[in-house]
Amino acid sequence: MIEIRDLHKSFGGQEVLKGVNLVIPQGQITVILGRSGAGKSVLLKHMIGLFRPDRGEILVMGKDITRMGERELMELRKRFGMLFQEGALFDSLTVAENVAFPLREHTDLPEKEVQEVVIRRLEEVGLAEAADKMPSELSGGMKKRAALARALALDPDIVLFDEPTTGLDPVVAGTIEELIIETQRHLGKTFVVITHDLKTALRISQKMALLEGGRIAIEGRPEEVLHSGHPLLEAFLKRERYGAPREEVKG
């Protein structure tokens, strides 16, 4: 479980988070929805200690990570997996080496077992045949699969996803959504997903929260949030129904 209390963060005078309060339940998929630039990535990176807040606290399994020292934070991070927006695969390593990276850094597994885990993880995400490819040879969807395999390599308790379906065509986005749902069901771990895609949010979430104006505007079960009548959600829905509003051409 992750509990975020009154989290504030500014960058040089620009207030991005203005008191976020949110409880992320264990063993479920929680989706934080918000428009681009709302501060979703900033919020997510706080949960793994990549940013330190100006104010507020984040309790992960009962411990406040905002006050942890480097060493303690490093230990805690081994229990997290994170999937970055563009995958953030190391481009000097092959896909298999990327997945093996956390295993080689943090376990004493013999090479043979490392290879076995890598193959198993890659099979789980349907990428076994791309093991020896370089990240630059992969499509956007494949990159995210590889990054998911790497994020899961150490059997984390909590997995964070930064826009897992953004930038993918609807078909590939659909398969990634399925993969997230299936993996979560299979592993039973805590998943936190941030996205600006309402479809993705509705499809995969068990709990949904709306980040708007630096705070959580509404949270609850997805259908509760959907029918809350919040103006931002109305805007999201309108776009879903009619597509993006088009600028009138004046002539």
Add this chain to the structure above:
Amino acid sequence: MLGAVASLGAWVIKQVKDLGGMALLCLRTLRWTFHLPFRPDLLLEQMERIGVRSTPVIFMTGAFTGMVFALETCYALRKFGAETMVGVTVALGMTRELGPVFTSIMITARAGSAMAAELGTMRITEQIDALAAMAVNPIKYLIVPRLLATTLMVPLLTIVSDFVGIVGGYFVGVILLRINPGAFVANIEKYTGLDDIYYGLIKAAVFGFLLALVCCYKGYNVRGGAEGVGRATTESVVMSAVVILMADYILTSLLF
């Protein structure tokens, strides 16, 4: 007028900020250098990339520096009938000044710029964040090996450059300009001490450390996408060159 003052002020503020940032990075790097376990694998990889692969270009620049230096000194010394001093002038010039300075500037251009671009790309594609998220300290994993490797390899490459430069000087002086080979070599032996070589190598190590610090700092702190990476790469080369020449003056006046 006011605009000029304002942009000068902005420039000064940026330089001071950079200096502070580099000092901080330097301290953090030193702290993580002695953090166990050591990573000889990462160090060797960087030594290979920075050092071994730079050898051909150092060979070329060293040789031509020595050769042109011999041409110029011969032209000057002939006026005093002191051509036999060409060798020692080249040897002292190479070991004390030209070897360390040209080697570090070439390493800046070849390896330093690549360092800034690579780290910058890793920053904007979140690979540095990914390292930290995987509980691997990015300073220890990325910066420490680059800084150590450059500090070690620039002196080694300077030795190559010194040697090749003196051989180049010999070629131009003795073979092309027909200076007496016995006197040419004897004067080198008489007036060039090990001190001169050590002194040059200390400089080289300092230059290597500084150029790596500048390039790592610029790359590590990239903002603003691909354009930011390009800007950081250019800035890292310019700033390294300036810092090397400034440090050269300070070290020369301190060591002598």
